[in-house]
Every structure is written in structure tokens, then in C-alpha cells.
Amino acid sequence: MAGTARRPLLVLLLVAGAAAVAESKQYTPEDRFLLNCGSTTDGLDADGRKWIADSNDNSWLVDSGKSSLMMAADKMDTGLPSTIPYMTARVFTMESVYNFTVNPRDRHWVRLHFYPSSYNGLPADTFHFSVTTSTGVTLLRNFSVFTYSKALSQAYVVKEFSLPPNPAGFLTVAFTPVAVEGNNETYAFVNGVEVISMPELFADPATMVGFADQTVDVAGSVLETMYRFNVGGQYIPPPNDTGLTRHWYDDTPYVLGPAQGVTYKAGPHFQLKYPTELAEYAAPPEVYLGTRSMGSDPRMNQNYNLTWVMPVDGNFTYIARLHFCELLLTRPNQRAFDIYVNNKTAQSDADVIGMTSEKGIPMYKDYAVHVADEPGDDAMWVALHPSVALRPQFYDAILNGLEIFKLNDTGGNLAAPDPEPSSMLARAELGARGLPHPGAHRNMTTVMGGTAGGAAAIGLVVAICVAWYQDKKTKDPTGAVAGGSHTSGWLPLYHSYTSGKSSGHLAANLAGMCRHFSFAEIKVATRNFSESLVIGVGGFGKVYRGVVDGDTKVAIKRSNPSSEQGVHEFQTEVEMLSKLRHRHLVSLIGFCEDAGEMILVYDYMEHGTLREHLYMGGKPPLSWRHRLDICIGAARGLHYLHTGAKYTIIHRDVKTTNILVDGDWVAKVSDFGLSKSGPTTVNQTHVSTMVKGSFGYLDPEYFRRQQLTDKSDVYSFGVVLFEVLMARPALDPALPREQVSLADYAALCQRNGTLPDVVDPAIKDQIAPECLKKFADTAEKCIGEQGIERPSMGDVLWNLEFAMQLQDTFEGGSSCGRRVATAAGGGEGSGKGAPVSVTLDPSNSNGSAASVTTLETSSTTRAHETAVIVEEEEDDEVANSAAFSQLVRPAGR
Structure with a gap:
């Protein structure tokens, strides 16, 4: 029934x-103050709201600004939604107070905006401060915007508070520099302050x-x-x-x-x-x-x-x-x-x-x-x-x-310690400098949320899928960044740029999305397209190394008139990358379409493509750990495309030449010229479209039915995983017939149990057996014949992170053993809301059989089809580690 x-x-x-x-x-606030701190001019932000320069009338500051300095940010991060209020700051050398006369009956929002840049030469890490209010509550204590944003991968930080009414009719926000051990010079700063009355919702x-x-x-x-x-x-x-x-x-x-x-x-x-x-x-x-x-x-x-x-x-x-x-x-x-x-x-x-x-x-x-x-x-x-x-x-x-x-607690405090950067990030940074990670085999906790640590008794911590904080070397000479729609300090960023005008192939709404370079600027940047600066050739055309704005290295991709890719791919690339920002996606800086040209300007990826470091590049082979880390980074980027953006985005051309590596060895997915928006309704399972992509990586189901899904990217990524493992091309006609297709050959070897024999000799002795099994099983599932058989990119990411943890455990000399996580069920003890017990084997976490026991029945189901409460038999080396920190869910605040 x-x-x-x-x-x-x-x-x-x-x-x-x-x-x-x-x-x-619509609520109409009686009090509404939006201060563009450190600025001499008023302006509009990306949402069209007017911000008033706090220097217009120094009555905002109790000491009329005598103990503060007005400074401009030295660099502009492309993750900012707008120049206002982020590109200017009020910098305090001692305790300074903003004072607002407000309605004594109203509760108020107080929003503080911070951009972790250097200001007039003051390094970003010299700012440590506390913030208190007239209510006697400490909002922030010994707060470092630089540390906070780096740990949470944020380009900027917005802190939102709600303060109760003050019968005295005023509201103050005090900024106090805090001395830090080993640093005698510390300052406080703020880019923007909002004080807005609100109805009493509490x-x-x-x-x-x-x-x-x-x-x-x-x-x-x-x-x-x-x-x-x-x-x-x-x-x-x-x-x-x-x-x-x-x-x-x-x-x-x-x-x-x-x-x-x-x-x-x-x-x-x-x-x-x-x-x-x-x-x-x-x-x-x-x-x-x-x-x-x-x-x-x-x-x-x-x-x-x-x-x-x-x-x-x-x-x-x-x-x-x-x-x-x-x-x-x-x-x-x-x-x-x-x-x-x-x-x-x-x-x-x-x-x-x-x-x-x-x-x-x-x-x-x-x-x-x-x-x-x-x-x-x-x-x-x-x-x-x-x-x-x-x-x-x-x-x-x-x-x-x-x-x-x-x-706030009973002591009038809302502040918590700054988060520490995740061990995964620390390991990556140390690895980039050739240093060993001191705790590679120990438990690692990923920081998420405001100042929070790891999320769970399950050891499954939510992934950081927001735009990773980068100290960009790009600066828009016009200083204009507008039109961003919805950005956040703690979820994926969507924004757009306006700089110059465009004419030609781009529609008006696309032309305003990023910087427009003149053809003359491009010629100067590439020394008139010198062949000595060519760093690659793709379907779109040649790629040149160049320099803009004096010292900013960029990659410049110039369309080849005879190329199969043209206007549509050019438009798609601008549209897609202007709206997407993520640590593991290549950033688009701008474009040029003067003089009939179609040129795209990107961040420069110093270490080139992943393929160059596997074969055909003449470069020293990467270690297994390095390869696995790059795969994890690329998986994060693809997972963000599939789930973190406003709509599902299907890359459609995932391959090792479209996975680039920057100067810090961070993997970034590139080349969005063939990308398509995925299904937009619940009932739509695919997008019908002409088959495009690269042979050897093409999803056979997409090829047969011309029905594109996010699982088409999963198939291509599975080929990439085998390519990384075996260091050979996706297609190699020179090999015996059964070995020409990497996907077919790898699947055959996996079925026959001979895959370890064909692993790249350069890394064969470096791979933990359990890690190899998890990695190969994951790759095999990715290249399943039918999309429904393949895991999601979130599941792929989960498995790769787990493979990394298995490698960590192996290198640390510990046995990983069996992992079972505890998931929230709800309900105390054996009460309501805890009806399921599931045991998982980590060596087969995707789609593995699981024994499910309910309060009323016993049955067998598949682990990926049910949300579970899982009984823990945990190895502490695994259960709360970073292997479960970057997994299925993008997160961060």
C-alpha cells in the first residue's frame, strides 16, 4: 500500500x-551604511549597490582617521567580484573605531569585507587584528585574513554578523592590531564595512x-x-x-x-x-x-x-x-x-x-x-x-x-582560532619546493567552513571546491572589474569582468566578461608572434608564451584560420572560463578579436601539459605520488564543473594535453572550446549533440548515440588515469592490434590480472600494492561501456583520495586494513533515525556490495544507492585523514 x-x-x-x-x-532598512574603506571616491559594486568613500567625512572614524592610513591593494586577484570595496583599504596602526548613529530599536547586520593582498608594500601576512563592537562582543580575535583565506582557498572574505538593538542609539566597530611573535610590525585593516538595519527575526x-x-x-x-x-x-x-x-x-x-x-x-x-x-x-x-x-x-x-x-x-x-x-x-x-x-x-x-x-x-x-x-x-x-x-x-x-x-558565548566572544591550511595543501607546497612532508603518513585534517576543522565522525570531510586562493601575478591596468553576479567567500565563485570593448565574434553580453586586449598589445607580448615563443600547437592554433603589463607571464592562444575550431569554440571558451574560477581550472585573463583575430590569453602554466611529463616530452618522469596528486587535482576541477557551477558543465575534451601544471605543480584543467552545458531539468538525462572530442578518449556510448552526459567526461578521465599509470598514448597505431587502444588494452590487462606488468617502469617500484589496486579499479570503472556503469566524478575523486591515503600508509610503514566510517543517522542510541547498519570495504568503495540491516528486514543493496549509518572499525591512520577531506562534496566557507 x-x-x-x-x-x-x-x-x-x-x-x-x-x-x-x-x-x-520588501524590507526597507532605516539605517544603511556601506563604506568603501580607504577610498576617496564612491562607487557601485557588482550587485549595483552604492558604497560611500569613508574619507568623504572623517566623522565615521572616532579619531577622524588620524591613526589610520588609506592604501590600495598592490595586486588584483581574478577571484574578486568587483574592485569595490576590495581594491582599497583602511589600514590601522593602533586601535581605531568606526562609529555609526543608528535606530535604537533595530537589530543590524554588520558585514566586514577583507581582501588578503599586500597594500602599499605591506605584506599580506603582517595584518593580525581583533574586532570588537559596542555590544562588548569580540567578533574576531588575532585574525589573519591571509591565513584564513589561504586555508579555505578563498580570494576574499566576508564576515556577516547580526547585532541586537542598542538603546543608546549607536553602533561601533573597533579594529585593534595584535602583536605576533617574531613580528614587531602588525596592522589591522578592512576593505568594506556594511551596517544595515534589519527586522527582528530572532x-x-x-x-x-x-x-x-x-x-x-x-x-x-x-x-x-x-x-x-x-x-x-x-x-x-x-x-x-x-x-x-x-x-x-x-x-x-x-x-x-x-x-x-x-x-x-x-x-x-x-x-x-x-x-x-x-x-x-x-x-x-x-x-x-x-x-x-x-x-x-x-x-x-x-x-x-x-x-x-x-x-x-x-x-x-x-x-x-x-x-x-x-x-x-x-x-x-x-x-x-x-x-x-x-x-x-x-x-x-x-x-x-x-x-x-x-x-x-x-x-x-x-x-x-x-x-x-x-x-x-x-x-x-x-x-x-x-x-x-x-x-x-x-x-x-x-x-x-x-x-x-x-x-556569542557567555564571555561575549564569537571568535575562533584561524584555521590551519590542510595537510594536502601543505604537502603540495612542500613538494613544489622539493621538501618532504613531515606527516605524510599521519592523520590529516582538512579545514572547512568559517574557522572550522574536519567535519565528521565519519572521516568523510567535505571537499574544498571553492576558488583556491592564489597570489595572482595579473593586474588589470584599468582596475575595472564589474558585472560579477554571485560570489561568495565560501562557495564556488561566479563572476565576470569588464575591460574595454569588443566587436566581431563575441555577443555583447560575452564581450564584457573579461579583459579585452588590443592586437597591438598581443603583438608586443609575443614579440610579433615569434616562433621562438611557441610552446604548443592545438586544434585551435598555436600557443605562445608572452608577457603583459610589464612582468605578468601569460599563455596566448591564437586561432589558426584553417583550424577546425573557430568562432563557436572562441565564444564558448570566453563564456565558460569567464564564469568559472577554481584552483584546478586554468584562468582566462582576456581575449583579443581585433583585426579579424581570435586570441585567448590565459595564466601561464610553467610546467606545461601532463603528457609532456609522461612521454614524448623529453622531461624527467614524474614520481608516482606526483602523478597521483595531479590526477586528484584534475578530478577536483572536473567535479567542480559537474556539480559546483550554476549548471552542469561537460568538458567534452578531457585528455592529458588539456591537463596543465603550473609553477607550483598544481594541476589545472584547460581548453573549454568544446564544452557544453549539461541537462538543466530533472527529467533530462543527456544533451543531444554532434560528437566532438579526441579519438582514444571518446566515450563509446556518446559516439554511438550522440547523447552527451557528464559520464562522457568520466570515460575520458579513465583513459587519462591509465595513461598516467602506463605512460603511453591513448592511441598508438605502431603497437600490436590488441594494444592500439589504451582503454581496451588496459581493461584486458586488468581482467587478466597482468596490469602490474605493464605499469610504467619508472614508477613500478614506487606504488603501494593496495594503492595500485584502488587506482586501477577506479580507472576500470570509469571506462565502463555504458555511462550508467561509471562512477560520478565525485566518486572518482573519493577513490583517488583514498588511493593517496593508501600510498601514505604504505610509505609510513603502517597497515591500512579495513575502513568503515560512521555516518550521521539521527536519533540517539537505538532510537528513531538510526535504522541502517552498513559495512564497507574500502578496496571496493564504489558500487561495492554492502550488507544492509534494517530494524525490520535484512537485504543486500549497493552502497552507492543508500545513505547509511556505518559501524566503525577504524584504523586511526585512515579514518579521519585527508583522504576523506577532498572527496565527494565541494565545501568551504
């Missing part, structure tokens, strides 16, 4: 159309999870925003908020496990019914008009939890605000579920219709939980599980929006 009852709901989910458009009341106390008789006073607290998600939906920029200028992000990177449920958007004529005026400001209509639910299978839904995991700082109390709105059902007990926060029951038998009386009524619930300062406890888990006790019509759960706020 339960399965039959689910079918109408499934049909509704599948036929759901475009999101509805609903009018909501008037009601929150119930303490696990203590039904205790509540937490939120109204009198200072809060820091940690996360804000439009669950099941896309990014919502500040202009589309309810007047509160908040960023709402896609929740997908934080959904735990492979069972992520389904998403649903209300139809175009759906009307929301707000119960109160205040409720209209709680979240934008778009949040309430979309949901994430568990899916259509009642049996499966009873055996897993829909779970979100968010790293946070230990030793603080947090508020989890869950937003709900029933969009489909009309009667109580059609859908009821239990809510767990940090594995404790926050609410049993939650029924949205029961709480609101009818569909279309938005609401939210606040739950408070204390996160201990213990290793493995520094994460927030929010989990939903269908209520079994009520026997609802549909065994399902829904969520529309999720916010996580940190509350």
Missing part, C-alpha cells in the same frame, strides 16, 4: 515545471536540542552567519532577497552521501500565503517555492536519513533554522518526519500541514545545539527521517531552506 500511495507524489515531482514567481514584501527563544525544558535566548545575542542555503534550489543573489541583501546558496555540496533525494519547484501560478508580515522577510519566495525531499521509494526512505553536514567552530552554541513550506499535500499526516540535529531528536513527527493548516504557508523552526570543542565534533548535522510511528500516507521528508548561526 505504501508503494502504491507514493506513485501520485512521484508523478507530481516528475512533471513539476518552472519555479513560481511570488510577490513578497525574537523568539530556541529550544535546546536534547533538553526539552531549556531554551536559548537568541534576541539578546550577537550572531554570526555560518551557512545559508536555498535547499533544492539555485543561488539567490542579494538583489533578489527580501530587502535584507543576503546570499542564499545551493545546498547540494553539503548533502551527505549519494542518496540526495529529489528536488521540486512549484508551478508558475503557485501563490504563497504568509501568516504574518514578519514572515515575509524570513526568506525570499524562491526559497519556499522549492524543496528537497527524499524520493519515491518508501522502503528506501525508511532506511536512510536525508542529511546535511556543515563544519563549524567547536565550543559554541548554534541555531539551526529550518524553513518549510508544503507545496503538494493538503492534509495532516500525509507526510510526517523526525528532525535530528547533531544526532539528537530536535522534533518528532513534524508535519508541515499540521503546523500551518494548509499548503503554501511558509514557516521556520529554530533549534539550538551546543557543539563541543572535541576532535570530530566540530560539525553541524541536520537530518530528516520519515516518521514510522505515525504511519503517514507518504514516507518522506522535505526541507526548503536552512540557515546556521553561531551565538
